[in-house]
Amino acid sequence: xxxxxxxxxxxxxxxxxxxxxxxxxxxxxxxxxxxxxxxxxxxxxxxxxxxxxxxxxxxxxxxxxxxxxxxxxxxxxxxxxxxxxxxxxxxxxxxxxxxxxxxxxxxxxxxxxxxxxxxxxxxxxxxxxxxxxxxxxxxxxxxxxxxxxxxxxxxxxxxxxxxxxxxxxxxxxxxxxxxxxxxxxxxxxxxxxxxxxxxxxxxxxxxxxxxxxxxxxxxxxxxxxxxxxxxxxxxxxxxxxxxxxxxxxxxxxxxxxxxxxxxxxxxxxxxxxxxxxxxxxxxxxxxxxxxxxxxxxxx
Ligand code: A3P
Numbered sequence: 609x610x611x612x613x614x615x616x617x618x619x620x621x622x623x624x625x626x627x628x629x630x631x632x633x634x635x636x637x638x639x640x641x642x643x644x645x646x647x648x649x650x651x652x653x654x655x656x657x658x659x660x661x662x663x664x665x666x667x668x669x670x671x672x673x674x675x676x677x678x679x680x681x682x683x684x685x686x687x688x689x690x691x692x693x694x695x696x697x698x699x700x701x702x703x704x705x706x707x708x709x710x711x712x713x714x715x716x717x718x719x720x721x722x723x724x725x726x727x728x729x730x731x732x733x734x735x736x737x738x739x740x741x742x743x744x745x746x747x748x749x750x751x752x753x754x755x756x757x758x759x760x761x762x763x764x765x766x767x768x769x770x771x772x773x774x775x776x777x778x779x780x781x782x783x784x785x786x787x788x789x790x791x792x793x794x795x796x797x798x799x800x801x802x803x804x805x806x807x808x809x810x811x812x813x814x815x816x817x818x819x820x821x822x823x824x825x826x827x828x829x830x831x832x833x834x835x836x837x838x839x840x841x842x843x844x845x846x847x848x849x850x851x852x853x854x855x856x857x858x859x860x861x862x863x864x865x866x867x868x869x870x871x872x873x874x875x876x877x878x879x880x881x882x883x884x885x886x887x888x889x890x891x892x893x894x895x896x897x898x899x900x901x902x903x904x905x906x907x
Contacts, residue, residue: 620764629723629783634761638697642705645694647730650715652825653738654691657788658721658781659751660743661807663867664841666691667852668818669717669739671837672827682840687852691717694728698761698859721782724791735801737825742789743807744903745892746876749775749785751869753879758864772884776891786895793901808904811873814838843871874906 621632652669656662670690674681681690692707702710708718720727731738743751749772756765762781765771778784796802803824810817815838822829829837839845846852847868854860854867880888 621761623763623779623781627726629726629787630779630781631783632761632763632781634698635695635721635781638695638703638705641703642695643728645705645708645728645730647728647734647736648716649734649736651731651734651736652715652717653731653736654717654719654741655724655727655738655792656719656721656741657743657748657785659748659755661741661810662719662721663687663852663854664807664810664846664871665739665741665805665821666717666719667846668821668837668841669825671840672818672822672825672829673715673717674713675837675840676829676833682851685851686854686856688854688857691719694718694720695722695726723783723788724795732799738799738802739821739824740792740802740804741807741810742792742804742903744873744905745775745785745789746880746888746905747807747873750876750879752780754865754869755867758861758867760859760861768879769884772880772888776888789903790896790898790901793898806903808873808907811871812907814841843868847871873904876905 621634623630623632625631626636654662654666654669656665666687670687671682674690689707692711693704694708695704697703697705704719708716711717752775753765753768753771756762756771766774774780775785778787782788792802793804796804803821805817805820815834818834818838821827822834847866850856852868855862860867
């Protein structure tokens with residue numbers, strides 16, 4: 609298909625079941641190669657369910673590691689090339705696995721939306737650091753809805769009511785939000801090099817969350833450096849930064865919805881009807897049984 613949204617001749621992609629997870633072929637076509645990815649011990653993975661704040665945390669990590677030494681990197685290389693998306697394979701552009709292989713930085717920062725059971729085993733063998741970012745289901749759903757509307761490689765969003773139902777049914781690219789956040793959470797019990805963080809905490813106090821990230825990563829930036837990272841990673845700043853806001857990707861149609869849309873907690877209140885909210889909460893209780901994993905839908 610064409611990567612130019614103005615020439616959307618072919619239909620959008622369709623979901624299919626892949627090892628029990630709803631996927632689209634752009635994230636499974638390179639499966640064998642991705643599964644054989646050779647990780648290095650200092651690789652850092654940013655793992656998320658789509659729309660949980662991947663770009664935000666990627667941007668912060670990139671600034672923490674390379675912001676002081678290489679500002680040209682931030683002003684000339686789009687974030688999706690600085691932090692390759694491991695499983696993506698699109699026509700006409702290098703695939704994520706090759707991009708990750710060819711990164712010349714140390715450490716290499718690598719993004720994935722894989723559910724935990726899809727992770728290439730080399731990451732576990734090399735005991736790589738993994739940062740998992742989770743976002744409350746309601747806001748995650750809203751953000752995903754607008755993303756599917758504007759992104760030509762995603763399945764059609766459809767109307768809000770059907771999207772709402774599909775989200776609860778796990779009929780989303782990368783599968784069920786419920787399974788994703790729960791299974792990554794469980795992984796912490798057996799894999800200690802995993803830092804599980806929340807979008808809502810980032811909104812509440814970005815500085816505190818940067819501190820936690822630094823302690824997990826063993827980084828000791830100066831107060832001034834930390835302030836620089838924090839102000840650089842503010843929503844308004846990233847929104848106007850062409851190297852961070854995805855405006856350079858032709859598959860995204862910003863006339864429909866911008867990538868950097870609102871960056872808020874509780875925008876779900878502008879989308880959910882009262883009846884939907886009740887149905888959602890009822891269903892949520894059945895699916896989210898682990899009392900140790902708690903999300904905030906407002907801050
Ligand atoms: P909204 O659609 O709710 O605005 P991802 O990078 O995983 O695709 O997540 C995208 C979501 O993170 C979008 O949410 C986007 O606006 C939000 N986001 C990105 N950078 C942000 C920042 N610096 N501050 C707050 N939210 C941010």
